[in-house]
Amino acid sequence: MPAQQVPNDPLENERAHLSSSRTALRAMRADVESLDIKDVTANWVNAAVLRNQIEQRVTALADLAHTPLFFGRLDYLHAPGADRAEGAGGERFYIGRRHVHDADGDPMVIDWRAPVSQPFYRASKKEPMDVRMRRRFGYTGGELTAYEDEDLTDAAGDEQPGRLLRSEIERPRVGPMRDIVATIQPEQDEIVRAGIGGTVCVQGAPGTGKTAVGLHRVAYLLYAHRERLARTGTLVIGPNRSFLHYIEQVLPALGELNVAQATVDDLVAHVEVRAADTAAAAVVKGDARMAEVLRRALRSGVTMPAEPLVVVRGSRRWRVPAYELEEMVRELLARDIRYGAAREALPQRIAHAVLVRMEEAGEAPDDRVQDAVARSAAVKAVVKTVWPQVDPAKLVLRLLSDAEFLAEHAEGLLDAREQAEILMPKPARSVKSARWTAADAVLIDEAADLIARTPSLGHVVLDEAQDLSPMQYRAVGRRCTTGSATVLGDLAQGTTPWATNSWPEALAHLGKAGAQIEELTRGFRVPREIISYASRLLPSIAPGLAEATSVRDSAGSLRVRAVEPEALDAAVLDACRAALAEEGSIGLIAAEPRIPALAEALTAAGLPYLSPGEETSAESRLTLVPATLAKGLEYDYVVLDEPAAILSAEPDERTGLRRLYVALTRAVSGLTVVHAAPFPLAR
Structure with missing residues (x-):
């Protein structure tokens, strides 16, 4: 469907190509909507x-008015895959969020993930990857308004980011x-684009x-x-619900609708969490040694x-x-297999011993006889006594309430x-009445896995991973034992008492020792100052x-204002205005x-505000963010209230300084x- 030149x-x-591409996308969607499946299924x-698959496909083919259908173009020197000695002419490809083809099946937009799109991100003047020219497009309100070309055949040219690339990186975010x-x-x-076969750990500074x-x-x-991955599933794990709300539109915008999102607490929600541990108790409960304590207790x-076993068969x-x-x-x-698997194997072992005796006596039993013996009352009674069923929550409850045990x-x-x-202050009589903590739920999850294997997913993304305890790493690792993981975090932003100080150690707890560790230090969003x-x-x-370094040099992006204590709230309101x-x-x-106090002051001043996770609301552009929830979030402008209060709210100085580091690095403009009070970085 060529556009009129x-x-x-x-x-x-x-613009004509964009219009034609949108028309083609609508036609693709109409084709899917018109499918008649009345006589093509068995039941x-x-x-x-x-x-359901057709409905998801229709949704994925939606033409989002304010989302550019393509954002770049590659002009190749030669046709990809062609013999360059034959002098084959180059080809032109438009790069976008999804594939679009015309009525003849010819591509009008190439999915950014396709191999032919890779040079759009990797090609440079030093390594042009057979690309003659790279074009970037600028949009305003969904309309194509500008373009910018980069000649990759000019090896002596400037490699600095172009104007459109910089403006897209710096574009305000609401x-x-x-x-x-x-x-x-x-x-x-x-x-x-790293392969699915291995786990990748990304140590990334703020803004990278x-x-x-x-x-x-x-x-x-x-x-x-x-x-x-359709068979095995994918999962994104974030630190809290506010963070998951913040990122939840990214994958749908890329056409991926079936990726589950959860927190670690969601994964281990075997019991209702109604209490909180002291920092000291949480550190012990989160220690990897607890896995062996649980294993011993279970076994x-x-x-x-x-007593001997007697099985009656006929006479x-x-x-x-x-x-x-x-x-x-x-x-x-001795085999150290899971408790439940061993319990299921025991009656079959016993039944096999009985069958051996039958054969020695001249009988010819088959598998049906062995199964019948394994299910007999006598064998069941032995198994119940010798290898009893165990409820993981009851096991953990006994462990945390019985000092001798x-x-x-x-x-x-x-x-x-x-x-x-780690002993419960007030021992509970039952699982339901116990005042469980988040760390207890992780222990129950460990116990449950010791009894029966946790199903594994194909790929798991774990964000803000530096804040997990060893036992939490184990809980996540159980969800990807046969799959791979992408681990994301920043050691400098670890703000829990059990935060990891070493990625190799964390990856070992995750069950992915030896995983590839990559470091991102070049920031794109947070200004250099x-x-x-x-x-x-x-x-x-x-x-x-x-x-970390930054590609953005924005003079005047940082202001530090010291005020008298009684003027603090008013100064904060002025900064917000x-x-x-x-x-x-x-x-x-x-x-x-x-x-x-700040919520009351904002309301009195007539400044409407949101809570983290409510940023999709049009009621306000201002969000009041507790420092404990700021990690992973990003705002164009940040007003940081009283850093000394952030430091004093944490159990120790190091955690407080890390929390402050997080808060200082949420701004992108x-x-x-x-x-009012002194703090370490006051000018």
Whole structure:
């Protein structure tokens, strides 16, 4: 469906191609909508499945008015795959979020994930990858308004980002997180397109786009391995619900609608969490040693047979002595298979021993006889006594409420102080009445996996991973034992008492030891002045970690204002009003104890505000953000209230400084720090 060309007017030609591409996309959608499946399925179940697939396809082919159908163009020197010695002419490809073809099946827009699109992100003047010219497009309100060309045959040319690329990176953000498909950089693209066979860990400084890289990696893997991942599933794990709300539109914008999102707490929600641990207790419960304590406690329920087994079949009685039963039990224990699998194997072992005796007596039993013996009342009674069923929540409840039981199974692993820390203050009578904590739920998940294998997904993305405990890593790792993972985080932003200080150690707990570790240090969103200011904390919070750089030089993006204590609230309100005069989103970040007073002050001043996760609302561009929820979020302008309050709200100085580092690095256009009390970075 070629567009009508306008002589000497490249912009009009590109607009014509955009119009033709949109027409083709509508035709593709109409073709899917018109499919008649009435006589092509065998039953109503298959029909329902096929109907659902068609509905998802129709949704994926939606033409979003304010989302550019294509954002770039590649002009090749030669046709990809052609013999260059034959002098084959080059080809032109438009790069976009999804594939679009005309009525003849010829491509009008190429999916950004296709191999032919890769040079759009990787090609350079030094390595042009057979690309003659790369064109980027600029849009305003969904309309194509500009283009910018980069001649890759000029090896001596400037390699600095062009005007359109810089403006797209710096574009104000209101609402949820957007995709970065038009601005992916070479080092990011390498991670995005890494193979599905291995796990990748990304250590990314603020503003380097690690979250976006992880989400685009999911989209790429679903494109390259769709059938495999359709069977095994994909999952994005974030630190909290606010964060998941913030990122939830990225994958649908890329045409991927079937990626589940969850927090770690969602994964292990076996019981209702109604209490909170002390920091000391949470650290012990989150320690990997607890896995062995649980294993010991679980296996302690297995007892050795004291009596022989007698199975009656017709007029015959078959006897298996106690010592032989004990050998079976010990052999299963030595294999160290899951508790439930061993319990299921035991009756078959016993039945096999009975069948051996039958054969020795001249009978010819078959598998049906063995199954019948395994299900007999006598065998069931032995299994119930020797290898009883265990409820994981009840096991953990006993461990955390019975000091003697805990001491017996924690011997040599936890000292007396650590054992005392994790015992429940008030022992509960039942699982339902227990005041469970988030760390307890993780222990129950571990116990459940010791009993029965947790189903594995094909790929898991774990964001803000630095804040997980070893036991939480194990919980996530169980969900991708036969699959791969993308682990995203920043050691400098670890703000939990159990935060990891080493990616190799964290990956070992995840079950992915030896995974590839990539480091992103070049920032694209946070201005250089702001990231340099925040990086002064790195020697204290993450010694040895490389300092982030930024491609954005925005003079005047940082303001630090010292005021008298009685003038603090008024100064914060003034800073919010000044930010609201600019275009984009505003985040007012403050320590948790300061949130009620600031909420009251904003309301009294007539400044409407949102809570984290509500950024899709059109009621306000201002979000009041507790510092504990700021991680992973991003705002065009940030007003940071009283940094000293953020420090004092944390259990120790290092955690407080890390929390402050997070808060300082949420701004992408401007940061105003308002403080009355002294703090480490005051100018």
